[in-house]
Structures are given as C-alpha cells and as structure tokens.
Amino acid sequence: MGVQSLVVACGAVALCLALTTATNPGFVVRITQAGLDYANQQGIAILQKELAQLKLPDISDKSGKVRYQLSRLRLRDFRLPYSRITPISNVGLQVSISNAFAELDGDWRVKLRFVRAHGSFNLKVENVYIKISLRLGSDAAGKPTVSTSECSARISKVRVRFSGRLGWLYNLFHRAIESRLRKTLESKICDIVDKSVRNELQKFVQTLPVTARIDAKTGIDYSLVAAPRATAQFLDAGLKGEFYSLAHRSTVPFSPLPLALPSDHDRMVYFGASSYFFNTAGIAYHEAGALVFEITEDMIPKDSRFSLDTSLFSAFIPQLEEMYPNMPVKFRLSTPTAPFLTIGPGGISLNPIVEAQAYAILPNSSLAPLFLLSLTGNVSAVINVRSGRIVGSLDVGRIRLSLKDSAVGTFEVRTIQSLMNILTSSSLLPRLNARLDEGFPLPLLDRIQLSNILVRFYQNFLLLGADVHFQPRG
Structure with missing residues (x-):
C-alpha cells in the first residue's frame, strides 16, 4: 500500500x-x-x-x-x-x-x-x-x-x-x-x-465518471477515446465532451473544431470546453423536450399590476375580447430548433429563436389558440465553476417580435413588445438561470476539489483554470 x-x-x-471524439475532442484537460x-x-x-x-x-x-x-x-x-x-x-x-x-x-x-x-x-x-x-x-x-x-x-x-x-x-x-x-x-x-x-x-x-447523469432527461459523455498525451511540460487529455438525451441518443450533426490551449502554467489544471460541448447541450435538451416553457397568471410578479387574461390585449386586439371575454391566457414558449452559441474572446453569445404560442383557457380548461409569435434577441452568458460544476447565467437584450400566425386577426406586434419583455425577464429567464445555477459536473476523480478558479474566453472555446486539492479518506 x-x-x-x-x-x-x-x-x-x-x-x-x-480524452476525445473521433477526430477532435469536445473537451480538453491539461495537467501542468x-x-x-x-x-x-x-x-x-x-x-x-x-x-x-x-x-x-x-x-x-x-x-x-x-x-x-x-x-x-x-x-x-x-x-x-x-x-x-x-x-x-x-x-x-x-x-x-x-x-x-x-x-x-x-x-x-x-x-x-x-x-x-x-x-x-x-x-x-x-x-x-x-x-x-x-x-x-x-x-x-x-x-x-x-x-x-x-x-x-x-x-x-x-x-x-x-x-x-x-x-x-x-x-x-x-x-x-x-x-x-x-x-x-x-x-x-x-x-x-x-x-x-x-x-x-x-x-x-x-x-x-465517463458518463455523468445531469438530470432526468440528459447526460454528458466524458469517455476517453485515446490515451492522454504527455509532453515535457504537461499532460493533455481530450474527452468526448458531448451532451446527450437519455431517452434517445442521436448522432451530432457537426464535429468539434481543433482546440489549441494557450501555454498558461499558473494553475494546476486547465479545462478547455469547446463550443461543440455547449452546443451538444442545446441539441440534447431540445431532443429531450426540455426547452418548452409555459407562462401563466400565477407566474406573473405581484408588482406587475396586470392580469394575464384576454382583457389585457383588448386595446390592440379588440376582437380577442369579443371572442373570449375575460378568460385567462397562457403562453407556451418553445424553440423550433436547438439553440446554437458561439464563443469568442468577448465571451459567449447566442441568438436563439423562440416561438410563443398564446392560448385562451376556456371554462372547461381546454385551450383555444390565439396567435403565434417569433421572438429573437441577443443573449450573453456568464460562466463560472462552483463545487466541481460549471455554472452560469444568461442575460437577454431587447427582444424582437414578429407575428407568424393568428386566429384573432392581424395586429401590430410592437404593441405587446413591453409585455413580452416583462414575461421573458420575469418568468422565463429566472427559470433558465435557476437550472444553469445547478450546473453541469466536471469530470473529476473521487476526492478531488477545485479552487482558485480562472475563467477566460478564446476563439471556439472556454478556458477554465483551477488549483487542485486532494482529500484523503478518513
């Protein structure tokens, strides 16, 4: 012993x-x-x-x-x-x-x-x-x-x-x-x-943990596909670095780009998380049906001074009030395609497309489709590491709307611009950030803890640096 x-x-x-995918790794680890x-x-x-x-x-x-x-x-x-x-x-x-x-x-x-x-x-x-x-x-x-x-x-x-x-x-x-x-x-x-x-x-x-279960719907593949590569200065290991749906794992329709980690040596270990790593997360959650959110009256902040019902829209969609007077309204938000992000020296950004379908909730609890909106906007992300997990939060800029379909006639979507800003910032964004704050596990051996975290952005990948603490048993 x-x-x-x-x-x-x-x-x-x-x-x-x-270590790697077939050609390039989606996630790289360097031990200095x-x-x-x-x-x-x-x-x-x-x-x-x-x-x-x-x-x-x-x-x-x-x-x-x-x-x-x-x-x-x-x-x-x-x-x-x-x-x-x-x-x-x-x-x-x-x-x-x-x-x-x-x-x-x-x-x-x-x-x-x-x-x-x-x-x-x-x-x-x-x-x-x-x-x-x-x-x-x-x-x-x-x-x-x-x-x-x-x-x-x-x-x-x-x-x-x-x-x-x-x-x-x-x-x-x-x-x-x-x-x-x-x-x-x-x-x-x-x-x-x-x-x-x-x-x-x-x-x-x-x-x-070559596979890490994240929640009931998704996991991460951290399997080695080749032996670690040693040089005179460090030990490099590339992982597959791929999220997947637990219900159905499909082939990712794109490949990771090469990762060239900078020659930093201030920390004991460095993690290179590529845009491929994060984008497979979008695919996995989209395939698992996890990117569907509903906004109802009970989610509206108490200080908003409005109720989410058909009367709220009567000023600019008068026919809606006539067809469904004083009935509650529900929005179902979903992404028609998996969100795709980019990583550069300035950080992480994405421009997701979100569809918002509005429904009137009838007295018998059935739903009557009202209109379908397309929402786009600039989204930025903040990334950190906490307790061995990658955590983050999103910030959304001004949302742009367009009307895709309507069962209550046409109307100017700019008239509900402020309302959609409130709904997304007060209801949708907090739910997304709560999930991101739970984080995604890094591939760590048993009894390894990280400290002195460094976060930097490079073209096509995020670099995380950390010092290591090994906790002996007993």
Whole structure:
C-alpha cells in the first residue's frame, strides 16, 4: 500500500479528467507541472506514513560455516527528502525518488558449530533511488487505465550494527547480511509498486465518471477515446465532451473544431470546453423536450399590476375580447430548433429563436389558440465553476417580435413588445438561470476539489483554470 499511495495521489491529479471524439475532442484537460508537483507533495506525505507499516520477511541463510537468522524486521524511520513526478512523452508519468533513507530494527540469531548467539540489530539504508514509470491508457468503455511499465530500486549503502557479545562472530557474516538485505529491499519495493498499481491505483482511476447523469432527461459523455498525451511540460487529455438525451441518443450533426490551449502554467489544471460541448447541450435538451416553457397568471410578479387574461390585449386586439371575454391566457414558449452559441474572446453569445404560442383557457380548461409569435434577441452568458460544476447565467437584450400566425386577426406586434419583455425577464429567464445555477459536473476523480478558479474566453472555446486539492479518506 505504501508506494501505491504516492502513485494514487499522482494519478488523482494526472488522471483527474480524460480524452476525445473521433477526430477532435469536445473537451480538453491539461495537467501542468504545478499540478504534478502538488500530487507529488501529497503522495510523499501519505507514502511516509504507510511505509511505517512495511513488513519484511524473516531471512535465514548460511555464510561459510555460519548459519544466521534475521527476524521481526521493523521499519522505524523512512525519509523521502527529494522526489518528483514528470510526464514522459508517449508513455505517461514518471515518479523519481532519490536520496531516500530508511532505518530498521530486528532480531538476529547465529550458529557456528557449538557456538550460538543472539541479540538485536539496527539497519540503516541510505541513498535509496526509486524510479517508477506509469503507462496511462483507456479501455473499451472509455475509462482510464494505468499500469507499471518500469520499476527500478537501487540502494547504494546498507549498514548493520549488532548488539550483543562475540563481536568477531558478527564480522563473519555481516557483509553477507547487508548484501542480502539490499537485494530483498530492492525487490520488495518494486513488488509493492506493481501490486499496488494493479490492485489499488487501477481501481481508483476507474472512479472517473465517463458518463455523468445531469438530470432526468440528459447526460454528458466524458469517455476517453485515446490515451492522454504527455509532453515535457504537461499532460493533455481530450474527452468526448458531448451532451446527450437519455431517452434517445442521436448522432451530432457537426464535429468539434481543433482546440489549441494557450501555454498558461499558473494553475494546476486547465479545462478547455469547446463550443461543440455547449452546443451538444442545446441539441440534447431540445431532443429531450426540455426547452418548452409555459407562462401563466400565477407566474406573473405581484408588482406587475396586470392580469394575464384576454382583457389585457383588448386595446390592440379588440376582437380577442369579443371572442373570449375575460378568460385567462397562457403562453407556451418553445424553440423550433436547438439553440446554437458561439464563443469568442468577448465571451459567449447566442441568438436563439423562440416561438410563443398564446392560448385562451376556456371554462372547461381546454385551450383555444390565439396567435403565434417569433421572438429573437441577443443573449450573453456568464460562466463560472462552483463545487466541481460549471455554472452560469444568461442575460437577454431587447427582444424582437414578429407575428407568424393568428386566429384573432392581424395586429401590430410592437404593441405587446413591453409585455413580452416583462414575461421573458420575469418568468422565463429566472427559470433558465435557476437550472444553469445547478450546473453541469466536471469530470473529476473521487476526492478531488477545485479552487482558485480562472475563467477566460478564446476563439471556439472556454478556458477554465483551477488549483487542485486532494482529500484523503478518513
């Protein structure tokens, strides 16, 4: 478990998120050296605690005519003064530990013909060098995989001090013991690494949510489609980054454009969310029927000083009052096509088309169609990250109206311009923003928290930067 803890914390940041669609990713994650340094710091602290529980097997052997046995080996101290995690091109990550120091205690027993002796000993291991290479990949389901591609441990110096009598006897076998202990420790370290990677780290990285359910109607596909790409400065991972309807997943009619993240290194991790990522959200919600909203009398703010009924329209649609006198009115707003947004240095903008169908609610609760309006306007978005989720809010400029159909005769739509502005700003927009404030989950491994958030806009993508905090269990 010891070496595994270092690797887990490393993987917790390095695999904190993962990779692409068929050609270009819709969502990109970059782990910088600062992120890997943090993982190293956290992992070393955990490793030093767990190495205190490392147990070595008893050793029985013969050196010349001396038979000896070492037992009850106990690790008293283990120091890792220098370590580093670095990305390796086309492989994954390398964990390097140098100048490590360990101290052990144990019991000894020797036999030379009729001479027998026993006592305790102290073992100091100095200048320990460990190198671990981790290969990162993905399985058929798009979940991350990790394996040990290389492990080497080298101990430069081992010193044994025996307590007890018969000092001349110790010298007959202490060099053999030092050599044996060196080989045993070197082998044990890499055995622990390999076992921990297979049994513990692999299980941990599988906590990456390659699909994230958002609500009852939609989800996000965060599956890896290729292994993370390592360079000398960072580790890049591209995800599919695609929203989909839970009821029916259809093929997106367009492809993501290439994403070229800037060479920022102030934060530990960066997320590149492309316009493709957000536009598939519009398609998913449209296909799921989630972009249909109704506005009724009970949604009108109390201070609006009007009632949503046919008398409200009598001044400019007199025939409406004659046909349906003093009857409640309901608007059903929907989008004929999925909204499409653009991302540029100035932010996120979209010009959605919304259709507003007005109905009179008859005494028997049936609906009588009145007129159909087309609404267009400039919409801007504010984006942030909170509790590991992308959150946002919309702001709508002046709405433009046009009459598409009417069962109550023609009329000048500008006469109800103010009314529609009030209805959308007081009823529709708050409902949309309430949903956006719930946010959409980022692809984070278990026990990863984000802080020090940075939000920037570039052509075709939104860049989110953050520092990482790994929360150990317990």
